[in-house]
Amino acid sequence: MSDMVCDNCGSTDAVVHLTQIVDNQMSTHRLCEKCAAEKGLEAAPEPVNFPLTDFLAQMGSDSTPGSDEPQSGCPFCGLTFADFRDTGRLGCPQCYETFSTQLQRLLRRVHGGTQHVGKIYLPPDPSASDLERRLDGLRRKLNRAVEAEDFERAAELRDEIRSLEPA
Amino acid sequence: MADFTSIPDHGLSWLEASGDHADIVLSTRVRLARNLQGHAFGPRARVNDREAVLKQFRQSTEKAASLRGGTLIDLPEVAVRTRRILLERRLVTRDLLGDDESGPPQGTAVHLSGLEALSVMVNEEDHLRVQSLLSGLRIEEAWRLVDRLDEELGRELPYAYHHEFGFLTSCPTNVGSGMRASVFMHLPGLVLTKEIGKVLQGLGQVGLTFRGLYGEGSEVVGNFFQVSNQTTLGKTEEDLVDHLDKVVRQVIQYELQARQVLLRDARGVTEDKIWRAYGLLRYARSLSFEELMNLLSGVRLGLSLKLLPGLRVYTLNKMMIFTQPAHLEEAAGHDLTPTESDAHRAAFVRRILAAEGEVSPDDAASAEGESSDGLEPR
Numbered sequence: 001m002s003d004m005v006c007d008n009c010g011s012t013d014a015v016v017h018l019t020q021i022v023d024n025q026m027s028t029h030r031l032c033e034k035c036a037a038e039k040g041l042e043a044a045p046e047p048v049n050f051p052l053t054d055f056l057a058q059m060g061s062d063s064t065p066g067s068d069e070p071q072s073g074c075p076f077c078g079l080t081f082a083d084f085r086d087t088g089r090l091g092c093p094q095c096y097e098t099f100s101t102q103l104q105r106l107l108r109r110v111h112g113g114t115q116h117v118g119k120i121y122l123p124p125d126p127s128a129s130d131l132e133r134r135l136d137g138l139r140r141k142l143n144r145a146v147e148a149e150d151f152e153r154a155a156e157l158r159d160e161i162r163s164l165e166p167a
Numbered sequence: 168m169a170d171f172t173s174i175p176d177h178g179l180s181w182l183e184a185s186g187d188h189a190d191i192v193l194s195t196r197v198r199l200a201r202n203l204q205g206h207a208f209g210p211r212a213r214v215n216d217r218e219a220v221l222k223q224f225r226q227s228t229e230k231a232a233s234l235r236g237g238t239l240i241d242l243p244e245v246a247v248r249t250r251r252i253l254l255e256r257r258l259v260t261r262d263l264l265g266d267d268e269s270g271p272p273q274g275t276a277v278h279l280s281g282l283e284a285l286s287v288m289v290n291e292e293d294h295l296r297v298q299s300l301l302s303g304l305r306i307e308e309a310w311r312l313v314d315r316l317d318e319e320l321g322r323e324l325p326y327a328y329h330h331e332f333g334f335l336t337s338c339p340t341n342v343g344s345g346m347r348a349s350v351f352m353h354l355p356g357l358v359l360t361k362e363i364g365k366v367l368q369g370l371g372q373v374g375l376t377f378r379g380l381y382g383e384g385s386e387v388v389g390n391f392f393q394v395s396n397q398t399t400l401g402k403t404e405e406d407l408v409d410h411l412d413k414v415v416r417q418v419i420q421y422e423l424q425a426r427q428v429l430l431r432d433a434r435g436v437t438e439d440k441i442w443r444a445y446g447l448l449r450y451a452r453s454l455s456f457e458e459l460m461n462l463l464s465g466v467r468l469g470l471s472l473k474l475l476p477g478l479r480v481y482t483l484n485k486m487m488i489f490t491q492p493a494h495l496e497e498a499a500g501h502d503l504t505p506t507e508s509d510a511h512r513a514a515f516v517r518r519i520l521a522a523e524g525e526v527s528p529d530d531a532a533s534a535e536g537e538s539s540d541g542l543e544p545r
Contacts, residue, residue, distance in 0.1 A: 077207045089292070091211040093204055093327035093335045096342075103339060107332070110340055113401035116333025118344035119314075121326050144405060153311070 074098040122164075135164055179256060180284050182488060184480035186303015190471040191419055193351040193391070193484060196257075197309040197408075198298035199317050200336045200345035202327040208337035209292040217274025217290045224289050227323035228278060233316040234287070237280040242271035251493030253277065257300065263291045285316055292337045293345075295320070304419075306348055306412045310404060333400060343400030348408055349378075350415050355390040355468045356425030357418075359437075366421055367392075373414055374398055389460030394418070426472060441469035449520050453509040459490055459516065477526045482519060490515055 005011070073080040079091030081099055090096065096103060107114045120137040122130060138161050145154040181194040202208060203223060206216040228234045242250060242264065250271070253259045258277060265271040276289040288296040297320065299312040327335040333343040341347070357363040367377055376397040379388060394415060396407045429437045444465030448454075454462075467483050469475035488494060495511045496503050503511060520526075 077211055079211065087210065088339075089210050089337045090208060090335075090339065092207040093202060093329075096329055096332055096335050103332075106339060107342065107400060111343065111398045111400035115331055116329075116343045116400055118333060118346070118403045118407075119317075121321055121328040121334065123325065123328065140403070141405075 069102070070099060131164060131166075135161060138164070179485075179488065181257075181300045181302045182481065182484040183302045184484055186301060186305045188419055189303040190467065190480050191353055191422060192304040192415070193353065194300055194302055195305050195309045195348075195350050196298060196300045197306065197313045197346065197348045198296055199313055200293040200334065200341045200347075201295040201297060201317070201320070201324075202335055202337070203294050204325045204327050206294065209290060209294070210337060212274075212290065212294075214273050217272065220294045221274045221276055221289050223324055224276075224278075224287070224295065224320075227320050230323050231316060231319035233285055233312070233319055234278060234280050237278055237285075239276055239278045242275045242277065243273055248493050248496055252497060255491040255493050256488060258286055259288060260291060260296075263288050280316075285312060287316075287320075293341070295324075304350060304412075304415060306350065306408050306415070310346075310348065310408045314404070341399050343398075344402070344404050344407065346399055346404050346407060347395050348411050349393050349395035350411065352392050352394060352415070352418065352422075353390055353464065353467055354392055354418070354422050355464050356422045356429060358390045360425040360428055362421065362425055366418060370394060370414070370418075371397075373410070375411065375414055388457055389464040391460070391464075426468070430472065437468075437472075438474055441465050441472075441474055445469065445475060445520075445526065448516050450517065451513045453506075454490075454513040454516060455509055456491060456512065459512060460487065463487060475526055478523055482523055486516060486519060 070081050073083075074091055074095045075098065076094035077091035079095055081102065084090060084095070084099065090099075104114050120130075120134045122134045126134070138157055142154055142157040142161065145151075145157055184190075186192070186195070203220055206212060206220055212220070225239060228237070228239065240249075240253070242259070247270070250259070250264050254261060254264060258279060263271060263275055263277070265275070272290070274290045278287040278289070280286060284300045286298055286300070288298070297313055297317055299309040299316075301309045301312075329335055334345040336342045336345055354363060354366075357366055370377055374397050375394055378393040378395070379391070394411070396411055399407075402410075444462040448459070448462050448466060463483055463486060466475060466478065467480070470478050470480060470483065489498070490512045492503070492508050495508055495515065498515070499511055
C-alpha cells in the first residue's frame with residue numbers, strides 16, 4: 001500500500017483509485033490526496049483501520065529507552081518490545097504476561113478497557129474460580145435465551161449449568 | 168485437487184440470497200480468533216508449531232459435532248488454482264495462502280463443514296479462525312452457530328486464555344472476545360446521493376469500521392462495503408452482535424431513503440444508468456472484473472427498485488463469484504491471460520443473462536420456470 005505511485009505527480013503516497021468509464025473505455029488512475037483534490041475529487045473516506053502503529057510509535061517516543069520499556073524479550077518466544085512495535089503482532093500467549101504493563105496501556109486506548117467480559121473459557125483442568133466465572137457467563141446466556149424465547153437453546157444451557165454446578 | 172463436490176453447497180450457501188434484506192445485505196460473517204497454549208502465534212510459529220497445532224485441531228474435529236461430514240483441506244497439498252478458488256469464495260484469506268512464490272507454509276489448512284456454513288482456518292495469523300458465513304442479514308444466527316462450534320472445539324483444545332485479557336490473539340486489536348462480526352452491504356443509493364461519507368464516518372463514532380470486498384486494506388468495488396465491529400475487548404459477544412445488528416438496520420433505512428430520493432429527483436437518470444448497465448452486461452464482449460462489479464451494482468439496484476423485472480438476486484450473487492479469474496480458468500480447463508479472462512467473463516455473463524430470459528419493463532416477466540442457470544461448478 002505504501003509505495004503506490006501517484007499517476008499525476010509521481011509521489012509515492014497515492015491513496016485514491018479513480019476508475020473512469022468514458023466512451024466505454026475504462027481507465028484506472030492512482031492519485032495522491034493533493035492531486036485528487038485538485039481534480040475536484042472528494043477522496044472516498046479511507047477505511048478507518050486501527051491506528052495501531054501510530055499508538056505503538058507514540059509509545060516508543062514518550063518513553064526514553066530504558067525507562068519503562070522492557071529490555072529483555074519474551075522468555076517463551078524471544079519477541080522483544082521493539083519487534084512488537086515494528087509489526088503490531090505479539091509472538092505467543094506468554095507475551096501478554098511479559099509485556100502486560102505496556103499492553104494494558106495500549107488496550108485501554110484501543111478498546112477503552114482491559115477486562116474481558118465476554119465468553120468464559122473453561123480450561124481442561126478448571127479451578128473453583130474458573131468454574132464460578134464460567135457459570136456466571138452461562139447464566140447470563142440463559143437469561144438472554146429465555147428473553148428471546150429460544151427455549152431449545154435455553155434447555156441446552158440449563159443442562160450445561162447443571163453439569164458444572166457443584167453437587 | 169480438493170473435491171468441492173463433497174461439500175453439499177460447494178461452500179457457497181451464503182450466495183443463496185435468503186435471509187433478511189438479501190438484496191442489500193449479501194452475507195453475514197462472524198469469526199472468532201483462537202490460539203492454543205504452548206505455541207508461538209502464526210507470524211512467529213515454526214514448522215513444528217504449525218504441525219502440532221494442525222494435529223491437535225485434526226483430532227478435535229472428530230469430536231466436534233458441528234464439523235461432522237466436513238473436509239479438511241491441507242493447503243500446501245492442493246493445486247494453486249484450487250487455493251485461488253477458495254480465496255474467491257471467501258473461505259480462506261490471502262494471508263493464509265502465503266506469498267505467490269512459496270505458497271502456503273506447511274501446516275496451513277482450512278476445514279469446511281458439511282452441514283452448516285462453518286469453516287475453520289488453521290495456522291493463519293492466529294492458530295484458528297473459526298467462522299460462519301450466512302446469506303443475508305443474520306448476525307445473531309451466525310454468532311450462535313460459531314459459538315456452538317467454538318464450545319465444541321474448546322472442550323478438546325487448550326485455548327490460550329487470560330483471566331483479564333480473555334482469548335489471546337496475535338494482534339492485540341482482536342484480543343478479548345476474538346470476535347469480528349461483519350456484514351457485506353450494497354449501498355449504491357448512499358454513494359449516488361453522496362451521503363455515504365457521512366454514514367461511514369458515523370460508523371467510526373459508534374465503534375464500527377468498514378472495509379472493501381476482500382477484507383482489510385482492500386478496495387471498495389461496486390459499492391460493496393463490509394461493516395464490522397472495531398473493538399473486541401470489554402463487551403460481551405451478545406452486546407457486540409446486538410449493536411452491529413441495530414446499526415446495520417439503521418444503515419439499511421438510510422440506503423432505502425436514499426433510493427427513494429433517487430427515484431423522486433432523478434428517476435430518468437437512474438433508470439438510464441440501470442438499463443445501460445444491463446445492456447453492457449448483456450452484450451459486451453470483454454469485461455474486467457472491476458467493470459463487471461460496477462455494472463452488477465447498477466443491475467442490483469434496478470432489481471431492488473423493481474425496475475428490472477425477472478432477474479434474481481441469486482443470479483447476481485453467483486455472477487460475482489464465478490466471474491473471478493480462478494473460477495473462469497476452472498471452467499475453461501486451462502490458464503487464461505488477462506485479455507482472455509475478460510473475454511471469458513463477458514461470455515459467461517451473456518450466457519447467464521440469456522438463460523434468465525428477456526428482461527423488459529413492458530414484460531413483467533416472472534421468475535417462473537427457473538431453468539438451470541448453468542452456474543454449477545464443473
